[in-house]
Amino acid sequence: MTAPELVDTRTPDAKRFIAGATGDWEIIIGLEVHAQVTSEAKLFSGASTEFGRAQNDNVSLVDAAMPGMLPVINEECVRQAVRTGLGLKAKINNRSIFDRKNYFYPDLPQGYQISQFKDPIVGEGTIIISVGPDKQGQFEDTEIGIERLHLEQDAGKSIHDQHPTLSYVDLNRSGVALMEIVSKPDMRSADEAKAYLTKLRTILRYLGTCDGNMDEGSMRADVNVSVRKPGGEFGTRCEIKNVNSIRFVGQAIEYEARRQIAIIEDGGVIDQETRLFDPNKGETRSMRSKEDAHDYRYFPDPDLLPLEFSQEYVDDLAKDLPELPDEKKDRLVNDLGLSVYDASILVTEQTIANFFEKVAEGRDGKLAANWIINDLLGALNKAGKEIEESPVSPEQLGAIISMIQDETISGKIAKELFEIVFNEGGDPAKIVEERGMKQVTDTGAIEAAVDEIIANNPEQVEKAKAKPQLAGWFVGQVMKATGGKANPQAVQKLVRAKLGVE
Amino acid sequence: MTELTQLTIAEARQKLQSKEITSVELTDAYLSAIDSANEQLNAYVKVTHDKAREMAAASDAKLAKGEGGNLEGIPLGIKDLFATEGVHTQACSHILDKFEPKYESTVTKNLWDDGAVMLGKLNMDEFAMGSSNETSHYGAVTNPWRAKNSNESLVPGGSSGGSASAVSAHLCAGATATDTGGSIRQPAAFTGTVGIKPTYGRCSRWGTVAFASSLDQAGPIARDVRDAAIMLRSMASTDAKDTTCVDMPVPDYEAALGGSVKGMKIGIPKEYRMDGMPDDIEKLWQQGIAWLKDAGAEIVDISLPHTKYALPAYYIVAPAEASSNLARYDGVRYGLRVEGKNIEDMYEQTRAEGFGPEVRRRIMIGTYVLSAGYYDAYYIKAQKVRTLIKRDFENAFAQGIDTILTPATPSSAFAIGDKEMASDPVKMYLNDIFTVTVNMAGLPGIAVPAGLDEKGLPLGLQLIGKPFDEEGLFKTAHVIEQAAGRFTPDKWW
Numbered sequence: 001m002t003a004p005e006l007v008d009t010r011t012p013d014a015k016r017f018i019a020g021a022t023g024d025w026e027i028i029i030g031l032e033v034h035a036q037v038t039s040e041a042k043l044f045s046g047a048s049t050e051f052g053r054a055q056n057d058n059v060s061l062v063d064a065a066m067p068g069m070l071p072v073i074n075e076e077c078v079r080q081a082v083r084t085g086l087g088l089k090a091k092i093n094n095r096s097i098f099d100r101k102n103y104f105y106p107d108l109p110q111g112y113q114i115s116q117f118k119d120p121i122v123g124e125g126t127i128i129i130s131v132g133p134d135k136q137g138q139f140e141d142t143e144i145g146i147e148r149l150h151l152e153q154d155a156g157k158s159i160h161d162q163h164p165t166l167s168y169v170d171l172n173r174s175g176v177a178l179m180e181i182v183s184k185p186d187m188r189s190a191d192e193a194k195a196y197l198t199k200l201r202t203i204l205r206y207l208g209t210c211d212g213n214m215d216e217g218s219m220r221a222d223v224n225v226s227v228r229k230p231g232g233e234f235g236t237r238c239e240i241k242n243v244n245s246i247r248f249v250g251q252a253i254e255y256e257a258r259r260q261i262a263i264i265e266d267g268g269v270i271d272q273e274t275r276l277f278d279p280n281k282g283e284t285r286s287m288r289s290k291e292d293a294h295d296y297r298y299f300p301d302p303d304l305l306p307l308e309f310s311q312e313y314v315d316d317l318a319k320d321l322p323e324l325p326d327e328k329k330d331r332l333v334n335d336l337g338l339s340v341y342d343a344s345i346l347v348t349e350q351t352i353a354n355f356f357e358k359v360a361e362g363r364d365g366k367l368a369a370n371w372i373i374n375d376l377l378g379a380l381n382k383a384g385k386e387i388e389e390s391p392v393s394p395e396q397l398g399a400i401i402s403m404i405q406d407e408t409i410s411g412k413i414a415k416e417l418f419e420i421v422f423n424e425g426g427d428p429a430k431i432v433e434e435r436g437m438k439q440v441t442d443t444g445a446i447e448a449a450v451d452e453i454i455a456n457n458p459e460q461v462e463k464a465k466a467k468p469q470l471a472g473w474f475v476g477q478v479m480k481a482t483g484g485k486a487n488p489q490a491v492q493k494l495v496r497a498k499l500g501v502e
Numbered sequence: 503m504t505e506l507t508q509l510t511i512a513e514a515r516q517k518l519q520s521k522e523i524t525s526v527e528l529t530d531a532y533l534s535a536i537d538s539a540n541e542q543l544n545a546y547v548k549v550t551h552d553k554a555r556e557m558a559a560a561s562d563a564k565l566a567k568g569e570g571g572n573l574e575g576i577p578l579g580i581k582d583l584f585a586t587e588g589v590h591t592q593a594c595s596h597i598l599d600k601f602e603p604k605y606e607s608t609v610t611k612n613l614w615d616d617g618a619v620m621l622g623k624l625n626m627d628e629f630a631m632g633s634s635n636e637t638s639h640y641g642a643v644t645n646p647w648r649a650k651n652s653n654e655s656l657v658p659g660g661s662s663g664g665s666a667s668a669v670s671a672h673l674c675a676g677a678t679a680t681d682t683g684g685s686i687r688q689p690a691a692f693t694g695t696v697g698i699k700p701t702y703g704r705c706s707r708w709g710t711v712a713f714a715s716s717l718d719q720a721g722p723i724a725r726d727v728r729d730a731a732i733m734l735r736s737m738a739s740t741d742a743k744d745t746t747c748v749d750m751p752v753p754d755y756e757a758a759l760g761g762s763v764k765g766m767k768i769g770i771p772k773e774y775r776m777d778g779m780p781d782d783i784e785k786l787w788q789q790g791i792a793w794l795k796d797a798g799a800e801i802v803d804i805s806l807p808h809t810k811y812a813l814p815a816y817y818i819v820a821p822a823e824a825s826s827n828l829a830r831y832d833g834v835r836y837g838l839r840v841e842g843k844n845i846e847d848m849y850e851q852t853r854a855e856g857f858g859p860e861v862r863r864r865i866m867i868g869t870y871v872l873s874a875g876y877y878d879a880y881y882i883k884a885q886k887v888r889t890l891i892k893r894d895f896e897n898a899f900a901q902g903i904d905t906i907l908t909p910a911t912p913s914s915a916f917a918i919g920d921k922e923m924a925s926d927p928v929k930m931y932l933n934d935i936f937t938v939t940v941n942m943a944g945l946p947g948i949a950v951p952a953g954l955d956e957k958g959l960p961l962g963l964q965l966i967g968k969p970f971d972e973e974g975l976f977k978t979a980h981v982i983e984q985a986a987g988r989f990t991p992d993k994w995w
Contacts, residue, residue, distance in 0.1 A: 061605060065830040067598065068585050068607060068709040070744050100826050102872070104849055111829020167845075169834070297872035299881060302716035302823050305745055 009145060009186050012230040016189045020261045026230045027257045028237070029193045030185035031249075032222040033200060034178045035210040036154070037080045043153050043177035044071030044114060051216055055170040063175040065109035070303050073098075077177040078307065080209040081121050081151050083317050084179055087207045087324055088146050090125025092314050096150075098304045102297040106169050107156035115180075117298045120150035121307065127183075127203070128326055129195040130344060137341050144196055145184030154178050173217075179210065185224065185234070190253040197221060197246045198348070202325050206350045214245050221249055225256045227264070235260070236270040240284050243277050252277040256284050328353055336365030345373055351387045352377070358394035363401050371401060375415070379422050392422050399428040408432065410439050412484050440486045443494070446478065449486070450494045453477045461499065468501035506531035507672040511576050511729040512756075514675060518565055518575045525565065525575030528675075529558035529619050532577045536621065536673045542995040545658075545668040547582055547640045548590035549622035557619040564617065572736050574617030579674035581665050582623045583630055584610050584720075585709040589620075593711040594638040595628045597856025598837040607709025608744070609678060609720045609737045616736040621674050625664030628858045629828065630685055630713040633933035634916070634923065635663025637860040642918050645693060646671035646991040650958035656915040659689030659933070665723045666693040670991060676724040676733050680710060682717045683816055684911075684937025687949035690723050691910035691962030694951040694989035696730045696979065697723040699937075701970045702944035703748040705734075706741035712827040714820040715746075717941040726988060727950060727980045731755035734972065750970065758973035759980045764798030766978070769903035773809035774936060776912060782955040783909045790907055790952055790963045793985040794978070804903060806894040809939055811887045816938040817931060818871050818884035824861075825868025831856060863927065892943040899968050905978050908936050910949040910962035936964055946972050950979040952986045960989045 017024035042049055045062035062069040085092050097119040100112040125146035132139035156174035160167045181200065187193045201212040201219060212219050221244075226237035238260070240252045255277075260270050274293075275284040323331070325347040332343040346356045346369060355376075360368040376397060380390055400417055403409045409417060409432055417437060421428055432438055440446060453474055454461055464470040474495045479486055506528050509517065517523045533551055540546050554577060561575035585591045585603040592598035606614070614620070627637040634657035635643040645658040646667060658667040662679035666689030669677050679686040681699035690697030698721045705720040712718060722733035735755050741747040770791060775784070795801050833839035833852035840855050842848035857865065871880035898906065912935055916923065923930045940947035946969070949962040963982060967975045 064835060066603065066605070066836070067591070067593070067601070067711045067830070068603075068707070070708050072743060072745055102826050102829060104829065104832060104846075106832075106834050106845060109830060109835060111832060112826050295874045297826070297869065297874075297877075299822060299826070299872055299877070302714070303712075303746065 006185055006234050008234075009184070010188055013188070014230075016192075017230060018227075018257055018261065021265050024230055025227045025257070025261050026232075027188060027190075027253065028185050028226045028228060028234060029187035029189075029253060030224040030237075031183045031187070031193060031196060032224070033181045033183075033197070034154075034220045034222075035084075035181060035204055035212070036218040037077045037151075037177035037179055038209055038211055039074060039076045039080060039177055041074050041076070042175040043074055043077050043151065045175050047175065049176050053172060055168075056172060058172040059174065063109065063171055065111070071114060071301070073304065073307065074177065077151060078121070078309070079317065080177075081149065081179055082309075082314060083207050083321060084181075084204065084209045085122030085125065085149055086314070086318050086321055087203050087209075088122070088125035088127060088149065088181070090146055090149065091123035093119065093121055093123055094311060094314070095119070095306055095308045096121040097306050098151075098301045099298045100301045103294050105155070105158075106167065107158045107171070107174065109156070109171065109174060113153050113155065114301055114304070115152035116150035120148045122149035124148070127196060127199055129192060129199050131189075131191050131195045133341060139340065139344055142192065144186045144192075147182040147184050149179055149181045152178050152180055190250040193223065193253055194246050194250045197249060199325070202348055202350070206322055206324050208322075217244065220244050223249055223252055223256075225253055225260070226270070227257050227260045235264075236272050238270065238273055238275050238284075240275045240277050241287060248277055248279050251279070251282055252284055255282060259284065325353075332365070336360065338365055338369050342366075342369040342373060349387065355387055355390070355394050359398045359401065361398075363398060364405060367401055367404065368398075371397060371418075375418055379418075391425060392418070396421050396428055403428065403432060407439060407487060409437055410484065410488060413437050413439065438485065440482055443490060446482070446486050446490055446494055449478050449481045450474070450491070450498055453481065454498055464499050465501060468496075471495050471499055471501055474499070507535050509675070510725055511573070511675045511732050514576060515573070515732075518561075519570075521565065525558035525561040525577075525619060526555060528575065529554050529577045529621070532621055532674060539671055539673055539995045543644045543646060543667050543671055543673070544641055545625055545643055545664045545671065545673055546579065546622045547592075547594060547625050547638075547664070550589055550620055553589070554619055554621050557614070561617050561619060571616035572732065573613060575619060576617070576675050577619040577621050578613060578733075579621050579624045579665060579668045579677040580610055581662055581678050581680060582626050583680050583711045584678055585711070586610055586620065586623065590623050591711070592639070593629045594626045594640050595831075595856065595861070596639045596838055596858070597831045597853070599856075601837050603709075605709055608706035608739065608741045609710065611709075612739050613678070613736050618736070624662075624668055624677055627661035627663065627685075628861050629711065629824070630661040630680055630682055630718075631824070631860050631864055632660040633684070633688055633930050634918070634920075635660040635667075635689070636918065637858050639858060643667045644918065645915050646993075646995065647693060647915060647959055648991070648994065652957075655918045656959070657692070657918050657920075659692035659911075659915065661685040662689045662697070662723060666690055666695055666697070669693070669695045669723050669725055671995065676722055676729050678720060678737065679723045680713075680718055680720045681937075681941065682713050682719075682820060683941050684934040686721045686723060687937050687947055687962070687964055688911050688933055690949040691951070691964075692915040692960065694960035694991065695723050695725060696727050696948065696950050696983070697721065698730050698734060698948040698972065698975065699940065699946065700734060700738060700972050701946045702941075703746055704738045704946070704970065704972070706739060706744040706747045708741055708743040708747075714823040715827060716823060717816075717820055719941070727976055727983045728756060728759055730948070731759060731976045748970075753973055755973055755976050758977045761977040762798065763794060763978055763981050766799045766904045767802050767902050768794050768799045768978075769802050769804040769898050769906040771804050771806040771809065771898075771906060771908060773806050774908045776935065779909075780913060780955070782914070782961065783912060786953050786961050786963065787907070787909050790982060793982055794907065796985075797981045799978075802901075802903060804898045804901070804906070806891075806898065806939070808887060808890040808894050812891050812939040812942055813931060813935055815884040815887035815891070816934070816942060817867070818880050819888060819942070821864040821868030822872050822881050823868070825865045825872065828857075828861070828865055860927070888942050891939055895939075895943045895945060895966070904968070905971075905974055906966040908964045908966065910936060910964040912936065914955045914957060914959035914961055940964075940966055945969060946975055948975045948979045950982050950986075951989045952982055954989065
C-alpha cells in the first residue's frame with residue numbers, strides 16, 4: 001500500500017517528551033487494531049464463530065479452501081462495519097472492494113486473505129481520547145484521527161507444541177470477520193495509545209460490534225512507533241505486531257521508543273522492520289526486515305462483486321445507533337449536573353453507565369454517581385467482581401439512596417446498610433425496618449441527649465461559646481450517644497440553639 | 503448397441519419416454535463404447551460404471567412411473583473440473599492426486615436433479631490451461647477425426663478436449679465443459695461438435711475448480727444445436743453460493759430453435775480477418791455469411807477496434823487470477839504432498855512436482871504481473887483493455903447488431919506433439935485468438951460445425967451474442983446447422 005501522506009496534527013508538548021542523552025525526543029504512534037466482528041457466522045462462509053469449540057469444529061468447505069469453493073459475503077458483518085464506522089464519526093463508503101492479499105502459510109488455506117486494500121468500507125473518522133486524571137483530577141481530551149476501517153478475514157492458528165517435528169493447524173478462526181481500524185499517527189505517548197485503545201474498545205462495546213476481549217484474541221493491536229526531535233521530521237517506524245493487551249501496548253511503546261532513541265543517539269539508523277513484543281522480558285525483537293517483507297500481490301477478488309449499499313441503508317443504521325460514551329458523558333454533565341470526572345468514570349463501561357442510569361432514575365444523580373464510584377465500584381474491586389456480577393442490584397442501591405434522600409436513614413447508616421446488602425443481600429427497606437436502623441428524627445429524644453451532654457460538660461460549653469466551631473464536638477457526642485441514628489442536621493440545629501451560637 | 507449411441511439427446515429422450523428403450527440399455531451401450539475406445543482416445547480419466555448403472559436404473563424407475571426430469575436417463579460425461587461427490591475430481595492435475603470431494607458442483611447437481619446419468623470424468627488440460635489437451639497429467643486426448651489418408655493422431659483442442667472427443671466419438675450423449683478463453687468452442691470446432699459458452703454468470707461456478715474466476719464459465723458440448731440447448735437449460739441456474747451468478751430465470755432454449763433469422767442484423771468484424779489466415783477459414787466464413795443472408799438476415803460490416811489487444815490482455819488477466827486461485831494447492835490439506843525439510847521446502851517440492859510445465863508457466867506469469875512495480879503496467883493496463891473490448895461489443899450492439907459471426911478457430915485440428923506449438927507457447931495461445939474476446943467481454947458465444955477443410959477436418963463458425971441472448975445464438979446456430987449439415991468422424995478406433 002502506498003502509505004497515506006503523514007500529516008502532523010499535534011503541537012509538540014514538553015510534558016510528553018522523553019529525555020535522551022542528546023536532548024528531548026518525541027514519540028510518534030499509530031495503531032492498527034484488529035477487532036473481531038460480533039457475528040454468528042464468518043465473513044464469507046456460514047461456519048460458526050463460537051469461541052472455545054473443539055479444534056477444526058467451525059470449519060466449512062470454504063474455510064478449508066476446498067477446490068471450487070466461493071466466498072459469499074455475510075451481510076451482518078457489513079452492517080456491523082458500517083455501524084462501527086458511524087460510531088467513529090467516519091465517512092461510510094457506499095461502494096467498496098474486496099481484494100486478495102496473497103501469501104503462503106499453513107493457517108491460510110486459500111493462499112490469500114480476502115481483505116480491502118484500495119477501497120475500504122469506511123474512510124476517515126475520529127476518536128476523542130481522555131488521558132488522566134492528573135493530580136488535580138483533570139482529564140486531557142485529544143482528538144485522534146482514524147485513517148480507515150476495512151473488513152478482512154482472520155487466519156487460522158498454527159500449533160507447534162503438540163508434536164516433536166510436525167505442526168498442526170486449527171482453522172476455527174480461519175475466515176472469521178475482522179475490522180482493521182487504522183489510526184493516523186496522531187499519538188505522542190504510551191498513555192495516549194493506551195487511552196486510544198481503551199476508548200476504541202469502549203465504543204465497540206457500546207455498539208456491540210466487537211466484544212473487545214483481548215484475552216480471547218477478539219482485539220489485537222499492531223503498534224507503529226517512531227521517534228523524532230520535537231516537531232522535527234517523522235522518523236523511520238517499526239511495527240510491533242499483534243500485541244494482545246492494553247498494558248503490553250504501553251510497555252512495548254516505552255521499550256521501543258527508548259531502543260530507537262539509543263540507536264539514533266549512538267549514530268545509528270532505524271531499520272524499517274516488523275517486531276514482536278515479548279511480555280515476559282518486556283522487550284521487542286526483530287521479526288523481519290523490510291527486505292524480507294512480503295509482496296502481497298493485492299488485486300480485486302474476482303469471486304466477489306464490489307460491495308454496494310444505498311445511503312438509505314446507512315441512514316437507517318445511523319438512526320438505531322445507541323448513545324455513545326462521549327454523548328452520554330455530555331448528557332450526564334449537562335443534564336444531571338455530574339462532574340466531568342464522575343461522568344468520565346461512569347461511561348467507560350456501558351454496563352456501569354447502564355447501572356448508573358437505573359439507579360439515578362428519579363433520584364439525585366450526583367448522589368447516585370458518588371455511591372457507584374466510591375462504594376459500589378470500590379467494593380466490587382475488592383471482591384474481584386465485575387459490575388455484571390454485582391451482588392447489589394441497581395434496584396437495591398436505588399432503594400438505599402432513596403432512603404437517604406427522604407432522611408429515613410443517615411449517610412453513615414447507609415454505608416452499613418450497603419455493606420449488609422452487598423454481603424447478605426435482601427430488601428434494604430426491610431433490613432432498615434427489622435434492624436432498627438431508622439434515623440431518629442424525634443426532636444424530643446435528640447433534645448434529651450443534647451441536654452444531657454451539655455449538662456455533663458460545662459468546660460466544653462464555655463469553650464464552644466467562645467469558639468463556635470467547637471460546637472461540632474457536641475454534635476459528635478450526641479451522634480455517638482444515639483448510635484448514629486440521630487439526624488445530624490437536627491442535632492446540629494439543636495446544639496447550636498442550646499449553646500446559643502450561630 | 504451402436505445404434506443406441508447414435509441417438510441424439512433429443513431422440514434418446516423421446517425413446518426413453520415412450521419406453522422404447524431403457525436408460526440401463528442406453529447407459530450400457532455407452533459404457534461398452536467407452537471400454538472399447540478409451541484406450542485409443544483417452545477421453546475419460548475415470549469411468550464410473552457402477553454409479554452409471556445405478557443412476558440409470560433409478561431413472562428407469564422414474565420413467566416407468568411416467569416421471570422424470572428434462573434429462574431423465576441421459577448418459578453424460580463430466581469434465582474433470584467439476585466436483586462430483588465421492589468421484590475423482592482432479593482437474594487432471596497430479597497435485598490433486600486421489601482427491602474425491604464431499605460435495606457436488608452446482609452444475610452437475612442440476613444435471614442429476616434433471617435425471618442425467620454420469621458415465622465418468624473426462625480428460626482435460628491440467629487446470630483447463632491449454633488448447634490441445636496435451637497438458638493433462640493423464641496424457642493427451644486423441645481427436646476421433648483424422649485427416650484424409652492419414653493415420654496421424656490429432657489433438658481434439660482444449661482445454662475441454664476429453665469432452666469434445668467423447669461427444670464426437672459417441673462415448674457419451676453430451677458432455678459438460680468449461681470455457682475461460684475458448685476451451686469449449688475451440689475443441690467443439692476441432693471435433694465437429696457444438697459448444698456454447700454462455701454469458702458470464704449464467705452457470706454457477708460453485709464446485710467447479712477455478713482457473714480464472716472472472717472468465718470461467720461452464721457450458722455443454724453436444725452433437726447438435728438442439729442437444730446443446732437441452733443441456734444448457736439444465737446446467738444453468740441461479741445460485742446463492744456464487745455471487746457472480748445472475749438471479750434470472752432460465753429460458754427454454756430449445757424453444758428458440760426453428761425461429762427465423764429474417765431481418766436479424768449479423769455483424770462481420772473486419773478485425774477478425776487475420777494476416778495469414780488459411781483460405782479454408784476465409785471460405786468457411788463467407789459460406790456462413792451466405793447461409794445467413796439466404797435465410798433473410800442482414801449482413802453488416804462492423805469494427806471491433808481493440809480486438810488485437812485481447813489475446814495479450816487475456817494472457818495477463820487469466821494467469822494473474824490463476825496464480826492466486828492455485829495457491830490453495832499447497833500440500834497441506836488434500837492432494838499431493840511431497841515432504842520437505844521445512845514448510846517452505848514442502849511447498850516448493852509439492853508444487854514443483856504437482857503442477858505440469860504449462861501450469862507452472864502461467865503461475866509464474868501471473869505472479870509476475872501482480873508483483874509490486876509491475877501491477878500497474880500489466881494488470882491494470884490489461885483491465886483497461888478489457889473494458890475497451892467490452893465497449894467495442896457494446897457499441898456494435900448499440901448500432902443494432904443482433905449477433906456477430908466469426909470463424910471459431912484460425913485452423914483445423916493439428917497433430918499431437920506439433921513441434922511448432924511445442925516450441926513456442928505463444929503459437930499455442932493463438933488458437934484462442936477468435937474466442938478470448940468473448941470471455942473478456944463476458945458475452946455468450948457458440949461454436950457450430952460448418953464444413954470440412956481440404957484435409958477433411960471439421961471447421962466451426964462462432965456466433966457471439968448480446969448478454970444473456972443465448973436464445974438468439976441457438977436460433978442462428980440452428981440455421982447454420984440446417985444449411986451445413988452434421989459432421990461425424992469415420993470410426994477407426
